[in-house]
Amino acid sequence: MNYPFSDRVLALKPSAIREIFKYASDPSVISLSAGNPAPEAFPVREIAEISAKILKEHPIEALQYSVTEGYTPLRSHLTNYMKQRHGIGRSFDNILITSGAQQVMDLASKSLLNEGDTVLCESPSFIGSLNTFRSYRAHLRGVPMEPDGMSMEGLEQALKEEKRVKFIYTIPNFQNPTGITMSEAKRRRMYELAKKYGVLILEDNPYGDIRFAGKHVEAIKSLDEDGIVIYAGTFSKVISPGMRVGYAIAPQEIIQKMVVCKQGEDVHTNIWSQMVCYEFMAHCDFDTHLKHLRGIYRKKSKIATDAMDRCLMPKVTYHPIEGGLFFWCTLPSSVSMTDFCKQAVQRKVCVVPGSAFLTDENLPCSSFRINYTTPTDEKLVRGIEILGSLAADVIR
Amino acid sequence: MNYPFSDRVLALKPSAIREIFKYASDPSVISLSAGNPAPEAFPVREIAEISAKILKEHPIEALQYSVTEGYTPLRSHLTNYMKQRHGIGRSFDNILITSGAQQVMDLASKSLLNEGDTVLCESPSFIGSLNTFRSYRAHLRGVPMEPDGMSMEGLEQALKEEKRVKFIYTIPNFQNPTGITMSEAKRRRMYELAKKYGVLILEDNPYGDIRFAGKHVEAIKSLDEDGIVIYAGTFSKVISPGMRVGYAIAPQEIIQKMVVCKQGEDVHTNIWSQMVCYEFMAHCDFDTHLKHLRGIYRKKSKIATDAMDRCLMPKVTYHPIEGGLFFWCTLPSSVSMTDFCKQAVQRKVCVVPGSAFLTDENLPCSSFRINYTTPTDEKLVRGIEILGSLAADVIR
Numbered sequence: 048m049n050y051p052f053s054d055r056v057l058a059l060k061p062s063a064i065r066e067i068f069k070y071a072s073d074p075s076v077i078s079l080s081a082g083n084p085a086p087e088a089f090p091v092r093e094i095a096e097i098s099a100k101i102l103k104e105h106p107i108e109a110l111q112y113s114v115t116e117g118y119t120p121l122r123s124h125l126t127n128y129m130k131q132r133h134g135i136g137r138s139f140d141n142i143l144i145t146s147g148a149q150q151v152m153d154l155a156s157k158s159l160l161n162e163g164d165t166v167l168c169e170s171p172s173f174i175g176s177l178n179t180f181r182s183y184r185a186h187l188r189g190v191p192m193e194p195d196g197m198s199m200e201g202l203e204q205a206l207k208e209e210k211r212v213k214f215i216y217t218i219p220n221f222q223n224p225t226g227i228t229m230s231e232a233k234r235r236r237m238y239e240l241a242k243k244y245g246v247l248i249l250e251d252n253p254y255g256d257i258r259f260a261g262k263h264v265e266a267i268k269s270l271d272e273d274g275i276v277i278y279a280g281t282f283s284k285v286i287s288p289g290m291r292v293g294y295a296i297a298p299q300e301i302i303q304k305m306v307v308c309k310q311g312e313d314v315h316t317n318i319w320s321q322m323v324c325y326e327f328m329a330h331c332d333f334d335t336h337l338k339h340l341r342g343i344y345r346k347k348s349k350i351a352t353d354a355m356d357r358c359l360m361p362k363v364t365y366h367p368i369e370g371g372l373f374f375w376c377t378l379p380s381s382v383s384m385t386d387f388c389k390q391a392v393q394r395k396v397c398v399v400p401g402s403a404f405l406t407d408e409n410l411p412c413s414s415f416r417i418n419y420t421t422p423t424d425e426k427l428v429r430g431i432e433i434l435g436s437l438a439a440d441v442i443r
Numbered sequence: 444m445n446y447p448f449s450d451r452v453l454a455l456k457p458s459a460i461r462e463i464f465k466y467a468s469d470p471s472v473i474s475l476s477a478g479n480p481a482p483e484a485f486p487v488r489e490i491a492e493i494s495a496k497i498l499k500e501h502p503i504e505a506l507q508y509s510v511t512e513g514y515t516p517l518r519s520h521l522t523n524y525m526k527q528r529h530g531i532g533r534s535f536d537n538i539l540i541t542s543g544a545q546q547v548m549d550l551a552s553k554s555l556l557n558e559g560d561t562v563l564c565e566s567p568s569f570i571g572s573l574n575t576f577r578s579y580r581a582h583l584r585g586v587p588m589e590p591d592g593m594s595m596e597g598l599e600q601a602l603k604e605e606k607r608v609k610f611i612y613t614i615p616n617f618q619n620p621t622g623i624t625m626s627e628a629k630r631r632r633m634y635e636l637a638k639k640y641g642v643l644i645l646e647d648n649p650y651g652d653i654r655f656a657g658k659h660v661e662a663i664k665s666l667d668e669d670g671i672v673i674y675a676g677t678f679s680k681v682i683s684p685g686m687r688v689g690y691a692i693a694p695q696e697i698i699q700k701m702v703v704c705k706q707g708e709d710v711h712t713n714i715w716s717q718m719v720c721y722e723f724m725a726h727c728d729f730d731t732h733l734k735h736l737r738g739i740y741r742k743k744s745k746i747a748t749d750a751m752d753r754c755l756m757p758k759v760t761y762h763p764i765e766g767g768l769f770f771w772c773t774l775p776s777s778v779s780m781t782d783f784c785k786q787a788v789q790r791k792v793c794v795v796p797g798s799a800f801l802t803d804e805n806l807p808c809s810s811f812r813i814n815y816t817t818p819t820d821e822k823l824v825r826g827i828e829i830l831g832s833l834a835a836d837v838i839r
Binding site: 094 | 446447451485499502503508509542545555557574609679683684685694706708712713
């Protein structure tokens with residue numbers, strides 16, 4: 048049968064660079080291409096204890112259907128925590144527990160985007176979110192990244208030129224893929240511009256808690272007195288991504304629509320995992336846990352930067368990071384980035400070509416993304432050494 | 444701010460009958476309105492043991508990101524099981540693990556439906572699925588139900604009249620809300636008609652394993668030699684709904700599109716729960732478990748029918764069932780069903796007005812749905828007694 052697919056999925060073309068990822072599952076290939084948090088950071092013992100306790104004391108609650116909005120104690124605890132710690136959430140806001148932060152992007156898109164509406168995003172940006180926006184047939188307009196975040200001149204120009212902007216999508220902390228953190232001044236400016244032009248901000252903050260250097264910058268949502276910011280948080284990087292528990296904090300009217308959409312997508316998020324996240328946050332020492340995580344990431348990122356300084360610099364440069372999971376490495380423009388990534392795979396190292404993160408894959412790009420958190424320390428160093436020897440061979 | 448919602452969510456009007464559900468959470472109200480499986484049927488001890496074992500032996504696998512398609516051992520096991528037990532799955536088919544069967548409806552819709560496309564469905568049918576189709580702006584055409592399933596004359600007429608039919612949606616076993624099971628002859632006829640008119644069938648089978656009387660009827664998917672049936676299964680009624688683990692078995696081309704859509708929705712389904720489902724199916728005695736479940740439902744449905752025979756019949760009639768979770772009760776046409784349901788709530792019993800399950804809530808309807816599996820036996824009987832005294836008061 049010639050299947051009558053929807054226009055939206057027919058428009059989602061398979062990526063030309065996807066073939067590189069096929070090699071990532073080959074066990075002889077060192078994968079620096081994942082987006083996984085460091086497995087040694089998972090609080091395995093605590094999760095096992097909490098889970099056993101839940102299944103002993105509240106088995107029916109953990110296994111029965113639950114409400115779409117999420118587990119009430121988790122919603123209450125998170126609401127208070129985000130307000131007290133991060134100044135996030137006003138009386139007009141509400142919270143929805145989602146199946147990972149990815150679902151926040153989906154539900155926000157479903158609630159807001161008509162075909163042809165525009166989403167302004169950092170260029171480059173997280174491919175997963177861009178594909179979600181594309182699946183609702185949005186027009187993506189990339190705004191260039193600068194070392195302190197999205198270009199505000201570029202943003203205002205885009206806001207003036209684009210007619211049907213629904214929201215600005217940003218990952219302000221340790222952005223995926225660049226590792227860049229937006230300055231406080233730019234966060235204020237982005238908020239003002241959104242307000243001035245009557246558009247929303249979708250603030251995606253998966254990595255904010257993984258800051259191992261520098262000074263914390265408050266979320267854009269903490270400025271939100273006007274109800275124009277949808278904040279996406281997640282437990283994926285601080286407890287476990289396999290659990291798929293994230294959350295949205297947004298004006299009640301928007302949350303209501305997202306709840307209706309979520310009901311039709313998956314009814315509710317795995318309730319057992321919601322209970323584990325609640326118990327972990329409420330009854331383990333969450334601050335000490337975060338401190339422990341930061342120590343792991345600090346140490347591991349140092350191993351990566353030492354190896355890159357030794358093997359890649361100055362032929363291949365990288366953006367220094369203060370947190371998050373990724374390094375953004377840039378080749379001299381004389382070298383083809385795509386060829387470099389393909390040759391890396393032949394030498395058994397997989398990185399992500401930077402063009403994957405562009406609104407248009409065919410735009411020029413000299414960068415690639417390295418993830419330092421998934422491989423063992425030994426494989427991480429070995430992988431960077433191999434990239435270094437490739438750079439020595441192909442860059443003059 | 445006047446939020447710029449998408450046309451699709453603006454079209455999702457809140458149900459006029461939704462207010463009745465508000466009372467269901469009042470602890471003094473006996474809720475016969477849920478769709479929950481019987482909590483005494485959850486294999487709590489086995490789940491606790493399996494979970495402890497997984498977190499001891501494979502903690503990283505259970506907590507790390509996983510692949511969108513689903514946990515490979517679960518996919519393999521289910522593929523073999525469904526083929527051997529139910530003759531479901533051909534060489535052209537593939538399997539995708541989803542976040543509950545609801546997500547199969549969503550991903551199938553997202554992959555297939557353009558705005559204005561038609562879905563043919565049983566009338567009445569499951570409100571959750573109808574709302575998912577509506578969220579993709581589908582046109583719903585209801586085909587009347589008969590005691591042995593959807594009217595085949597009605598179906599062929601609809602196939603002739605409607606121009607843009609993408610698929611037929613059916614719940615062939617113990618349908619929600621009517622409890623009706625489609626005969627084998629009608630399943631064959633539906634398959635032939637779908638083939639003849641070049642449309643797909645979306646076969647939703649959440650209750651098939653909960654048969655406690657009568658003879659098993661094979662799934663429509665077992666007839667599928669042409670790659671025209673998308674089959675939706677779930678662990679919600681046989682292990683636990685809170686885990687949100689379901690699956691689709693469908694032609695590889697369709698699964699591929701659904702995978703792309705799922706990636707943008709929630710990346711993958713909670714991996715820990717997928718591992719629990721796999722271990723339970725593969726290493727506990729699944730057949731004995733199903734036998735045990737059927738015993739629970741048989742006993743509980745008998746309590747319900749005894750009470751209905753005593754208190755409701757003949758003023759309020761009900762469709763006898765051989766499985767599933769629901770009874771479909773019908774009032775004499777002289778009585779307003781909506782008023783009856785409202786008065787029931789005033790007397791502290793909550794049922795679901797039948798109009799909730801129609802493609803157009805404003806069509807005439809004299810029936811309501813009772814769930815017998817969620818309340819305790821005592822509350823179930825008491826609830827039916829109250830409905831009986833209401834019937835005695837308002838039906839002459």
